[in-house]
Amino acid sequence: MTERDRLPLERRRLLGLLGAGAIAGLAGCSGDDDEADDEDEDGTDERLIEPNMEHPGDDPVDFTGDQDCPVCGMPPTNYSRWNAQLAHEDGTGAIFDTTGCLFAYVAAMASDSPIENAWTMDYETRDLVDATEAHYVLITDETAVDDPMTINPRAFGDEDDALEFVEDWDAEELTEDDIIGLEDVDRDVAMIYRASRI
Template sequence: MAKLDGRPIGRRGLLGTLVAGTAAGVAGCLNGDSDDGDDHVDGETAAISYDPNIDEHPGDDPIEFESSHSCAICNMATTDYPRWQSQLAHEDGTGAVFDTPGCLFAYLVATSSDSSVAGAWATEHETTELVDATDTHFVLVTDADAADDPMEINPRVFADHDDAVAYLEEWDAEELTEDDIVGLEDVDLEIASIYRGNRL
């Protein structure tokens, strides 16, 4: 179970925390300067915001990725990357699909939607299985030269914390610690910009 300020919180509380973080990110996007139109992170605000791209998402379970789906952030076809796909549902029944978890991170901090997050899913590393991203462990790898990922580099997704820790020991491209394992509720502009700074 996730903890907030040392207190355990359930899935609903976690989603509420995600909504608050998303709202702060959106507020930053809407109020920030774009630095003469350059698409990059400037201080703590993003220059761009992104709309949901799925009109109907039930939110209880992930939807099937279709050949007509393109990523809400980079517009790449999601079905081209079955080992990286992610998606998110809003309480209002809309949602967004992504070719990679790095794009999911960007959407979390730069969505134009003011609707709460109803659910999120990401493909577990080196599988094609979608797991509940609100209860997932993301390893924040940053060495793009050592990665062979779509969109240059992406966080690694693990349903089990022990698997995330084991990956830290295998990844020898850079020195990582357990502090480099985060939950979806920890994603902020700084973390999202590791993966999609040029789109924020």
């Protein structure tokens, strides 16, 4: 075999390795979390999410660029329209870049300390409202929106605003049953928005 005959094989090998590396890199960006693959003590593969900050509890704290969402790791300041936060009775808390991440945390929180207070951005007014009193519209059509993290529930401080949104939403058939409170969020609901994170 001559030197010239070996070159195409080496080029093919290099291209194959580059292709395999690209596929592995894309798989790492797919949103699957290694922690989600680990089985818990009870034999399930459900991830629990820890609070990631101290929180005074009485009032919301400012959203800053040095905070990260405990669910997805993104800073909340990147998505100010979607921010949420909560405080536990033990003085810990968490800040979220989106309402979808808030749902994931509520459904999979590791803390045994009850939630003392929570706040979320109203989808219409863009004001911070009491997340425990808010009304969340469960949209599920990913193709109809351009949300951070693919898709997020819509939070409204006023129930009438949530009902109006349901009536005006054309992408899918929604009813009053698609409006829930934070107390109704469980793992099944959170999986709509962050299946790869919990």
